[in-house]
Amino acid sequence: MSTVDEVGIGMVGTAFMGAAHSQAWRTVGRVFDLPVRPRMVAVCGRDEARTAAAADRLGWSSYETDWRALIARDDVQLVDVCTPGDSHAEIAIAALRAGKHVLCEKPLANTVAEAEAMAAAAREAGTVAMTGFTYRRVPALALMAEMVAAGRIGDVRHVRAAYLQDWLVDPASPLTWRLQAEHAGSGALGDLGAHIVDATRYLTGLEFTAVSALTETFVTERPTGDGGTGAVTVDDTALFLARLSGGAVGTFEATRYATGRKNGLRIELNGTRGTLAFDLERLNELEFHDGTRPQAEAGFTRILVTEPIHPYLSAWWPPGHLLGYEHAFTHQARDLLTAIAAGADDSAARPAHASFDDGLAVQRVLDAVASSAADGTWTTL
Amino acid sequence: MSTVDEVGIGMVGTAFMGAAHSQAWRTVGRVFDLPVRPRMVAVCGRDEARTAAAADRLGWSSYETDWRALIARDDVQLVDVCTPGDSHAEIAIAALRAGKHVLCEKPLANTVAEAEAMAAAAREAGTVAMTGFTYRRVPALALMAEMVAAGRIGDVRHVRAAYLQDWLVDPASPLTWRLQAEHAGSGALGDLGAHIVDATRYLTGLEFTAVSALTETFVTERPTGDGGTGAVTVDDTALFLARLSGGAVGTFEATRYATGRKNGLRIELNGTRGTLAFDLERLNELEFHDGTRPQAEAGFTRILVTEPIHPYLSAWWPPGHLLGYEHAFTHQARDLLTAIAAGADDSAARPAHASFDDGLAVQRVLDAVASSAADGTWTTL
Amino acid sequence: MSTVDEVGIGMVGTAFMGAAHSQAWRTVGRVFDLPVRPRMVAVCGRDEARTAAAADRLGWSSYETDWRALIARDDVQLVDVCTPGDSHAEIAIAALRAGKHVLCEKPLANTVAEAEAMAAAAREAGTVAMTGFTYRRVPALALMAEMVAAGRIGDVRHVRAAYLQDWLVDPASPLTWRLQAEHAGSGALGDLGAHIVDATRYLTGLEFTAVSALTETFVTERPTGDGGTGAVTVDDTALFLARLSGGAVGTFEATRYATGRKNGLRIELNGTRGTLAFDLERLNELEFHDGTRPQAEAGFTRILVTEPIHPYLSAWWPPGHLLGYEHAFTHQARDLLTAIAAGADDSAARPAHASFDDGLAVQRVLDAVASSAADGTWTTL
Amino acid sequence: MSTVDEVGIGMVGTAFMGAAHSQAWRTVGRVFDLPVRPRMVAVCGRDEARTAAAADRLGWSSYETDWRALIARDDVQLVDVCTPGDSHAEIAIAALRAGKHVLCEKPLANTVAEAEAMAAAAREAGTVAMTGFTYRRVPALALMAEMVAAGRIGDVRHVRAAYLQDWLVDPASPLTWRLQAEHAGSGALGDLGAHIVDATRYLTGLEFTAVSALTETFVTERPTGDGGTGAVTVDDTALFLARLSGGAVGTFEATRYATGRKNGLRIELNGTRGTLAFDLERLNELEFHDGTRPQAEAGFTRILVTEPIHPYLSAWWPPGHLLGYEHAFTHQARDLLTAIAAGADDSAARPAHASFDDGLAVQRVLDAVASSAADGTWTTL
Helix, strand or coil: CCCCCEEEEEEECCCHHHHHHHHHHHHHHHHCCCCCEEEEEEEECCCHHHHHHHHHHHCCCEEECCHHHHHHCCCCCEEEECCCHHHHHHHHHHHHHCCCEEEEECCCCCCHHHHHHHHHHHHHHCCCEEEECHHHHCHHHHHHHHHHHCCCCCCEEEEEEEEECCCCCCCCCCCCHHHCHHHHCCCHHHHHHHHHHHHHHHHHCCCEEEEEEEEECCCCEEECCCCCEEECCCCCEEEEEEEEHHHCEEEEEEECCCCCCCCEEEEEEEECCEEEEEEHHHCCEEEEEECCCCHHHCCEEEEECCCCCCCCHHHCCCCCCCCCCCHHHHHHHHHHHHHHHCCCCCCCCHHHCCEHHHHHHHHHHHHHHHHHHHHCECEEC | CCCCCEEEEEEECCCHHHHHHHHHHHHHHHHCCCCCEEEEEEEECCCHHHHHHHHHHHCCCEEECCHHHHHHCCCCCEEEECCCHHHHHHHHHHHHHCCCEEEEECCCCCCHHHHHHHHHHHHHHCCCEEEECHHHHCHHHHHHHHHHHCCCCCCEEEEEEEEECCCCCCCCCCCCHHHCHHHHCCCHHHHHHHHHHHHHHHHHCCCEEEEEEEEECCCCEEECCCCCEEECCCCCEEEEEEEEHHHCEEEEEEECCCCCCCCEEEEEEEECCEEEEEEHHHCCEEEEEECCCCHHHCCEEEEECCCCCCCCHHHCCCCCCCCCCCHHHHHHHHHHHHHHHCCCCCCCCHHHCCEHHHHHHHHHHHHHHHHHHHHCECEEC | CCCCCEEEEEEECCCHHHHHHHHHHHHHHHHCCCCCEEEEEEEECCCHHHHHHHHHHHCCCEEECCHHHHHHCCCCCEEEECCCHHHHHHHHHHHHHCCCEEEEECCCCCCHHHHHHHHHHHHHHCCCEEEECHHHHCHHHHHHHHHHHCCCCCCEEEEEEEEECCCCCCCCCCCCHHHCHHHHCCCHHHHHHHHHHHHHHHHHCCCEEEEEEEEECCCCEEECCCCCEEECCCCCEEEEEEEEHHHCEEEEEEECCCCCCCCEEEEEEEECCEEEEEEHHHCCEEEEEECCCCHHHCCEEEEECCCCCCCCHHHCCCCCCCCCCCHHHHHHHHHHHHHHHHCCCCCCCHHHCCEHHHHHHHHHHHHHHHHHHHHCECEEC | CCCCCEEEEEEECCCHHHHHHHHHHHHHHHHCCCCCEEEEEEEECCCHHHHHHHHHHHCCCEEECCHHHHHHCCCCCEEEECCCHHHHHHHHHHHHHCCCEEEEECCCCCCHHHHHHHHHHHHHHCCCEEEECHHHHCHHHHHHHHHHHCCCCCCEEEEEEEEECCCCCCCCCCCCHHHCHHHHCCCHHHHHHHHHHHHHHHHHCCCEEEEEEEEECCCCEEECCCCCEEECCCCCEEEEEEEEHHHCEEEEEEECCCCCCCCEEEEEEEECCEEEEEEHHHCCEEEEEECCCCHHHCCEEEEECCCCCCCCHHHCCCCCCCCCCCHHHHHHHHHHHHHHHCCCCCCCCHHHCCEHHHHHHHHHHHHHHHHHHHHCECEEC
16 A cells, blocks of 8 residues: 555654544544545554553554654654653654654644754655644634634734643642653643643734743642652743734733633634634634624624534534544644645645644743743743 | 603502612613603502601602502502502502503413403503513513514524522422412412513514413422411412414423522523523523524624613613613613603503503413413413 | 454444444543453445445444344344434344344334334343433433432422424425434434433433423425425424423423524423533533522532543543543443443443333333324323 | 711712712612711712703702812712812812712822822821722622632632723724823723722732733824824723732733623632632622532532622522622712711721722732833832
8 A cells, every 4th residue: 555545653652642642543534534544553652561552552553662663664654742842852853854744742842942953854854744733623713713814803902811720729739740840841831821822823823022921830849759749840820911913912821720720721812803712611612703793783602613614523423513622633633644645844735734833933932931931021032 | 840741650569579669760760861750759558667667768758558548649640559469450450540550560460350350441541551571671681572573583483481480499488478379379370470471472472372381389388477387379380381373382481499590581582593592690691693694603692782772771881881680670660651751552652561461461371371280281372 | 252352343324323333433442441342343234335435434344235134243242223213123123132232223213112112122132222312421411310319409390401403494404304204203302302301311210200292393395305395294393391200390392493502402400409400512511509508609510521530531531621422422332331241231230221111211201292292182101 | 967867978070980879879778778878969060051960860969060169068078089080189188188088989090199199188087088999899799809708719829800891992983081191091001900900909808019011002093073183192901910919920901902892800819729700791690619629519600699698689689680780889888888887997997998098009000010011021019
C-alpha cells in the first residue's frame, strides 16, 4: 500500500493526551471521508511493560521504548508528540529532520528559544507540522472564527478570556511534574494561558502587541510522594492585560484555583457590530449578539452548534445530539490528514493550522507575560 | 377638580393584593404620563383598627369598614376589589350598578354562574370593568403577545404551560382559607391555573375547545390554628390537556408541590415559524427562536426586555435596569386609567383588557377542567 | 478462543443506529476494563454493496445480507438489532431461540403482542436480552436514578416529561418510513414518547397505572420521492396525563413540531424532599434542588456530571471535560458485556437493564396512550 | 412633629438619579417599619419651570432653585445630592457644615482631593454621611457579603469583576457631559469602575494595594448638538489588574463598548472553600459553589434571593416574586433613615455604610488606576 493511501502514525507518550489522541486516530476514519487512511503503527513510552499494555489497550499495532527508534521506522510518516513540554523540541526537531510530519502537543515548547528552533525546523522540513491547539476544532469555536472572519461582529474592541480550573484549591494536593518549573516550564500560564492566547489569535486574527501581567503562587509547598514536601516552582495563576493589533484591548486570566470551575475556558469578543461568547463547559453552544438586529428582538442567541451546516458536524449525529471533549481531537486528526494528503505546508492550506509558527507566537506572548510579571512593567511584543 | 382630571379610587381588601395594588396606585402617576390622576380616596376592611393602620401605611386618605359605604361615596369612581374570590361577585356587581368602574382581582369568581352575572353587569354598566390578570402587563409577556400577533411565530401548534410553586410541600403547613373550597373555590386550579389559562388566551388569541384533566390532593389533612387538624377540600394540583381553536394542542399544569419552584409560571408557544418562551422567575427575559433565521445562526435569543421600545419601558430606567413583580400592577393601573379617560368599553379600547368577559372565559375553562377531573372524560367548551 | 474471553457481535442494520452502535463497539474495550472483549464479527444489511462498504467504514470484520445467516454463525454470540421496529420481533426471537444474547433497539416492538412474544422468548432463552433505551446510560440520568433511589428527593409527586424535536415543522419535509404506520408503528409516540416513558420508569421505579391522551397529525400529506404526495399515517405529537403507582401524577409530551427544540428530552421529578431536572440538550448537567438545605442557601444546583465519582466517568477524561451523545452507547455496551460475562439474567444483574420486560412495559404504556387518544377516555394499565 | 419622628429631605438634582431616589423616598415608609418617617420637603434644580414640574411629578412638597437655599431650610435635615460629580464636594461639604445628614451619589467626587475634603467634613460634622453605592442594597449582593463574612467561601483568592455596558458602541451617539472630563472627571472608570471597586471592598472586606491599568478611548470625536463634533476627553474603557490585602488578586474591567451587554455588573469571588458569583442583569439570583459539599452533588447553586430570610425581603412579596433595580434605592433609604434615627456614625452602625471614607477609598483606587494607565507602571496604594 502506498503512502498516497495511508499515513503511518507513531505516537510518543501514553498518558492523558496519548489516550485522547488514540481515540481520535481510531475514530477519524470511521466517521469522516478521508483522502488518506491513518494507520496506528506504533506507540512509544519509556517503560516497556506499561507501553506494551498501552499499545494493546489503545489500539496501536506495535510499540517502541525509544522515540529515536520510532522516528527511524519506515512505516511511520507522522510523529505525534504527546510528552511533557520539556521534550517537545528534541523529539519534534528530530522527526522533522527525518522527513516526518509532526503533530506536537501544546504548548509548543517551554522556552521561546526552543520554539524558534522548532519553527525553523518546520519551515526547512517542508512536511506538515501542526501544534496541537485542539480547541480550534471544537465546532463552536470553529464557527466563532468563521463568524468573526465574515464580519459578523465587525472590528474587535474587547477580548475577555479566562481559563478557570480548580484542581489545586486543596493545599494537600500533591507536588507533580506540572508544578515543577524544570519539567513544565510554567504553571497555569503555559498549561491554560497558552489556550486562551492561541484562541484569541485564532478567533480574531489579531496579534498581541503589549502585555502587563502578574503571576502568583498561592500554595508554595506541597506534599511529595515520600512523606515530605517540596517547593512549587511554577505559577498557580497568571493574569494579564493586553493590547492587540487593530486597537483591541483585553483581560486574560489562567488559574487552577477557581473553586467550582472545572474546565472553564471562556472567551468573549465584543466588536463594533456584535458579540460572540463561548464557554468550554458548554462546548456545544455559542452565544451571539447581532448588533444589527431590530432593537426589540435583539439579545444573545444560544446557537446549539450541532447542525449539519456547522463545522465538522455533517459527519456526526442529527441536530441536537451533542459532541464531547474528545471530538475536537478527531477533527484535528481529520484536518491534519487532509493537509498531509494535499502535500500542503501551512501557508497554503488552512487545515494545517495551528502551525509551528503559531505555536511560536503563543510562546512569545507567554514569555512576555512572564517577563512583565517579573519586572512589573508592560512588555511589548 | 372635575372627574375629567382625577379618578377617585376605593380599594376593598388590605392583604397581599391590597399592598401590591396600593404600590401601583402610589407609583403610576409618578412614572407615567396619564390622562387622569389617580386619587387614593379610601381603603376598606372589616377590622377597623387594622384598616386604619393599613390606610396610613399604604397611603390611603381615609378608610371604610363596610364595602357598601365605600361604593356609595361620591369621591370614589373606581372600585378595586382585592378580596378572596367568594365575595368578588357581590361587591363588583354592586359597584357596577352604582355606576363605578371596577378592577377585580382574579379569578373573577368562584363559579361560572357568578362570573356570568358579573360579566352581564359589566356589559350593562357601560363603565370600565377589568379582571386583574396582572401578568398581561409584565413587559416580556406583553411583548410576547405583540410578537405572536405580528406573526413572528406563525400559527401556534403547541402550548406548554405550567405554574409551579412549592409552598405546600411541607405537610405541617397550616390549613388556611386558600385550602378550603367554600372560600377559595378551588386550590391550585383557580389560584395558579387561572393565570396560565388567561395567559394562553391573551398570548395566542385562541380559545380552549376541550380539556381532559386530573386533579389531586396530596395532603388531605392539615393542622388548624387550634391544635387540631382539618380537611383540605381543594386540589393541590391540576393537570390538563387541551385542544384549542385553530388546531393547537397543549399541556397545562398548576401545582403547589413543585419543590424548589417558587413562582415558576412558564409558557412556551411553538408555532409554524418560531417559538417564544417565558418564565416568571426571570420575568425580564423572553426567549425567541426565529425559525426563519439562517440555520447556522439560529437558536434561542434571550431578549432582555428592558429597552425603551419594549412595552411600558420608556417610562422606567435605562436598558438593562430590571423591573420586578410589582411593576406589572403599575402598568395595569396605567392601562386602566387610560381606558377610563377614553370612556372606553373593552370592545373599543385594547387597554381595558382583561375584560370581565375574559374573566368569564377563564372561569369556564376552569369549570371544564374541574368537571373533566371529576368525570374522567374530555369536556368540551 | 473461548466465550469466556470474547463476545462475537453481529449487528443488523447500518443506518443512524448502526453507526452509533459501531462507535460503541469500537470504543468500549479501549476505555473500560471489561471482563470480556467484544469482537466486531459481522454486520448485516440487505444491499450487498452498501453493507460491504458499511462493514469497511464502521469496522466490522465481515458482512452478511441475510440476518438468518448472521444468527447462524458460530462466531456470533450477541445479536445487535438496529433495524426499524417492524422487524424487531422476528429477528430478536430467532436470535434468542438460537441461544444468542440480544440487544434490541427501542421501541422493543410495534405492538404489545410482538413485545409479549419477545419478552417470553427472552425469559425462555436464559441469555441476556436488553432493550436499547440508551439514555439510561447518559451519566447525568444514571446519577439521577441513583439519587432518587437513595431518597434524595423523597417520594415522587410530579413527573414533568417532554421530548421535543422540530424536524417536521416544514410541511415540505418528505414522507419517509418513519411517517408510515406500517413500518414505524407510530410517530412521535413510539419514537420519542417511548424514551420518556422508559426514563420515568427507570428513574422513579414507579409504574404507569392510567393515562389520558391526545394525538395529533398537523401535516397530513407530505411529498413522496416521485413528485406526488402521500398520507402521513402516524401521529406528529402525542400528549398525555398519567397516574403512577404511589400516587404520583405526570404530564408527558412527545412532538416533532417544537420549533427550535432539536433534541429536548426533558424530565423533572418533584419529590417530597427535593427536585431533580434534566435536559438532553445539556446532557452533562443535572439540576438538583435539595429541599433539606438551609432556606437562605437553597436553590437549584447545576451538577456538572463529569467527576470520577459519577457513573461511568472514571474511565474518561478529567473533570469538566464533557461527554457527548454517543458515549451512552459505549456505556450501554460496557454494561451489556458485563452482564454477559456474569452469566446474568436481568433479575439478578442490574447492568442488564432495560430488560425485554422493561421494553414490554413501555410498549403497554404506548398502547394505552394510543387507545386513550382513540377513545377519548382514561385507559388503565 | 419632632425630628425624632420625621426626617425632612431635600434633594438636589432631578435627572435619572433624582427619579430613582424619589421613588425610594415615596416607597420606603410604605413597605418598611421605620424608626422615623421621611418627609419629601423640597427638590432643587437650576431651571425653575422644570424643577417645579419635577417636584409635582416626583412627589416633593416644594422646590428650590438654589441649593444653598435648600440647605438653609430648617425643615430639611437630610440633603440628598444627585448632581454630576463636579458639584458633589461643594454641596455636600456645605450641607455637612450646616449640620445636615448627607446622602451623596457615587462617585463621591471627581478627584481624591475633593473626596478627602468631603470625608474630613463628614468626620467633623458628626451627622450621617453616606455615599450612594446603591448596589450594596441589592439583596443578592447583601447576601453575598453576609456569606463571605460568614466564611462560606473561605479566604478570597480571585476577584473577577466587570461592569459591561454598550451604549457608546455607535460612533454617532452624541457628546454629552458624561464624555467630557471637566464635568465627569472620567468615563467608564468613574461611572462603572467605581461600582466594581466598591463592590469588591464591600463584599470581601479587603483593600486594594496595587493596580496596573490601561484605559482606551475608541471613538475620540462625537457629534455635538450643533451639527459639529467635539473631542471625547474621558476613557471609553478601563481595564486593570489588582493585588489586594490578604494575597488576593483580581481582574477588573469597565466599558461602555461591550455590545449586547446592557448593565452587566458581574463579580465572582473564588475562595479557598467556595465561590460566589453575581450578575446585575439577573439581580435576583446569586450563584454559590460550596466546596465542602460531597463531590457527587457539588455544583453551582442558583439561589433565588426572594425568601423572607434574605436581606430586605421580609418587607416585600412572597418567595419567587422578583424585585427590580429601583428596590435597592428603597433599601438604601431604609438603612440611611435607620442610621439617622440611631444617631449613628459609620463606625458604630453598619447600616450607614458606604461612608464618605468608603467613597474616598474608592476614589483613591480610581486615581491609582488613572495614574497607572498614564504611566504604564504598577501604582501602589
